[in-house]
Amino acid sequence: MIYELRTYHVLPGKMLEYRQVFGELVMPVFKKLGFNVIGVWQTVIGESDEFTYLLAFDDLAQRDEKFKALAVEPAMLPYRQQPTRVSHITNKILSPQPYSPLK
Numbered sequence: 001m002i003y004e005l006r007t008y009h010v011l012p013g014k015m016l017e018y019r020q021v022f023g024e025l026v027m028p029v030f031k032k033l034g035f036n037v038i039g040v041w042q043t044v045i046g047e048s049d050e051f052t053y054l055l056a057f058d059d060l061a062q063r064d065e066k067f068k069a070l071a072v073e074p075a076m077l078p079y080r081q082q083p084t085r086v087s088h089i090t091n092k093i094l095s096p097q098p099y100s101p102l103k
Contacts, residue, residue: 001056001057001058001096001102001103002056002057002058002059002060002063002093002094002095002096003038003054003055003056003057003093003094003095003096003102004054004055004056004057004063004091004092004093004094005052005053005054005091005092005094006052006053006054006055006089006090006091006092007050007051007052007089007090007091008050008051008052008086008089009047009049009050009086009087009088009089009090010049010050010051010085010086010087011049011084011085011086011087012049014085014086015042015048015049015051017085018051018085018086019042019051021079021082021085022040022051025075025076025078025079026076026079027040028075029070029073029075029076032073032075033066033069033070033073034066035055035066035070036055036056036057037053037054037055038053038054038055038056038102039053039054040052040053040054041053049087056102060093063093
């Protein structure tokens with residue numbers, strides 16, 4: 001199992017809109033495509049522009065397969081056509097250690 005931690009740095013004044021679009025559009029698409037979403041968060045203390053979510057995959061090959069399917073998913077077209085709400089994304093692939101509660 002591997003985990004992908006994705007942090008989106010949302011533009012000023014766009015967080016409420018970003019959270020709404022993510023919940024109403026992206027999450028249903030993730031469910032349809034079989035993404036394993038572990039959690040979704042907005043930073044409360046710290047950098048106020050951060051929106052973070054954690055995904056789990058069996059391996060890198062499954063991750064690549066899921067993101068290829070996401071790239072051509074017609075339901076994501078409205079999301080791709082909207083003006084950007086994000087300044088940049090930080091993306092990390094994490095490998096759990098043998099003693100980690102999440103393996």
